[in-house]
Amino acid sequence: MPTILGHHHISMITKNAKKNDEFYREILGLRRVKKSVNQDDPSMYHLFFGDLVGSPGTGLTFFEIPMVGRTHRGTNAITQIGLLVPSVESLQYWKNRFEELNVKHDEISRYAGREALAFEDPEGLRMILLSNNGEEIPEFWATWDLSSVPSEHQILGMGTIEIIVKNAGKLERTLTELFGFIVKERSKEQILLQSIEGQRFGEILVRELNGPGEKPGRGSIHHLALRAKDDEELAYWNKKVRERGFQTSGIVDRFYFKSLYFRESNGILFEIATDDPGFTVDSDVETLGEELALPPFLEDRREEIESSLEPLD
Structure with missing residues (x-):
C-alpha cells in the first residue's frame, strides 16, 4: 500500500525575487537549484532552493508576485516552516549568524519537543x-x-510544518484516515502528526484557532507538497483523494515532477508530488540553478520571457 514518504517541498509568495534570492542563498546558504518561471504566468519568477540537487524534502520554492500586498495573519493557513539543522551547536551558530546579519530572530527555546x-x-x-x-x-x-x-551547520531539509485551522479534527482525520499519518503527541493546544512514525521530515503540527482567515501576501505560504514515490503512487492518491470527497486538479506534469493539488475542508492547499525526474533532468549538478530553466512547452517563448524578467545575478 502506498505511503506518504514525508514532505516534498513547500511554496511561498515573494514580492521581490532578487531580494528573496539574496536572502536564501547568501544568508541561509541554500543552493538555488532552479531559476524558472511560474508555469501558469511565465512573466514571474519561480525560484527553487534546497540541498545539492534540491532533493525531495529540502525544497523551498517562491512565486514572485510584484504587486502583492502584505499578509494579514489569521487562521486556516500554513503558518511556519521547520528546518532541520544538525545539532544544538548549529542553533548557536545560526543565532550568532542572525545577529551579525541583522536577521529577526528569537532566543533558542523548545518547539515540538526539541531545541x-x-x-x-x-x-x-x-x-x-x-x-x-x-x-x-x-x-x-x-x-x-x-x-x-x-557543512556541519547547514540546513538539512524540512522538518515540522505548522498549520493553524478552525477545525483541527477535520484536518487530523484527513491526514490520518486518508494519508496514514500517525498522531505522535496530543494536547489541548496542538496535535503533532508524522507521515512516518518517529521521523521529523514528515511532521505536521496542527493548532486550532477561530477567527478571520489569513489573507495571503508577501511572506505567506501558498501550499505544502507531500512526497509520493512515483507516477503509479500519485495516480493512487488522486483516486483516494477524490473518493474522500475532495476535488483534485488531476495529475499535472511540472516537468521536474508530477503533481496533484487539492484543498482539505479548512481550505489548506496540499500538493502531492513525485520524486522523479528531479532538477537534473535539464541540467548537470555543477550548473544547477545558474541559467533560466523553462519546461519544454515554454521553450519557444524564451526570448519573450527572458526580456520580461529582471536579471537576478
Whole structure:
C-alpha cells in the first residue's frame, strides 16, 4: 500500500525575487537549484532552493508576485516552516549568524519537543530551525560544498510544518484516515502528526484557532507538497483523494515532477508530488540553478520571457 514518504517541498509568495534570492542563498546558504518561471504566468519568477540537487524534502520554492500586498495573519493557513539543522551547536551558530546579519530572530527555546530557534525572512515568513540531534534523515539529502554556511551547520531539509485551522479534527482525520499519518503527541493546544512514525521530515503540527482567515501576501505560504514515490503512487492518491470527497486538479506534469493539488475542508492547499525526474533532468549538478530553466512547452517563448524578467545575478 502506498505511503506518504514525508514532505516534498513547500511554496511561498515573494514580492521581490532578487531580494528573496539574496536572502536564501547568501544568508541561509541554500543552493538555488532552479531559476524558472511560474508555469501558469511565465512573466514571474519561480525560484527553487534546497540541498545539492534540491532533493525531495529540502525544497523551498517562491512565486514572485510584484504587486502583492502584505499578509494579514489569521487562521486556516500554513503558518511556519521547520528546518532541520544538525545539532544544538548549529542553533548557536545560526543565532550568532542572525545577529551579525541583522536577521529577526528569537532566543533558542523548545518547539515540538526539541531545541529550536525561530526567525523570519525580510518579508515576515516565519521559520524555525530545529536541532536534528543526529536522528535519521533521508539518505539522499546532500550538503552543498559551495554554501556560505559550513557543512556541519547547514540546513538539512524540512522538518515540522505548522498549520493553524478552525477545525483541527477535520484536518487530523484527513491526514490520518486518508494519508496514514500517525498522531505522535496530543494536547489541548496542538496535535503533532508524522507521515512516518518517529521521523521529523514528515511532521505536521496542527493548532486550532477561530477567527478571520489569513489573507495571503508577501511572506505567506501558498501550499505544502507531500512526497509520493512515483507516477503509479500519485495516480493512487488522486483516486483516494477524490473518493474522500475532495476535488483534485488531476495529475499535472511540472516537468521536474508530477503533481496533484487539492484543498482539505479548512481550505489548506496540499500538493502531492513525485520524486522523479528531479532538477537534473535539464541540467548537470555543477550548473544547477545558474541559467533560466523553462519546461519544454515554454521553450519557444524564451526570448519573450527572458526580456520580461529582471536579471537576478
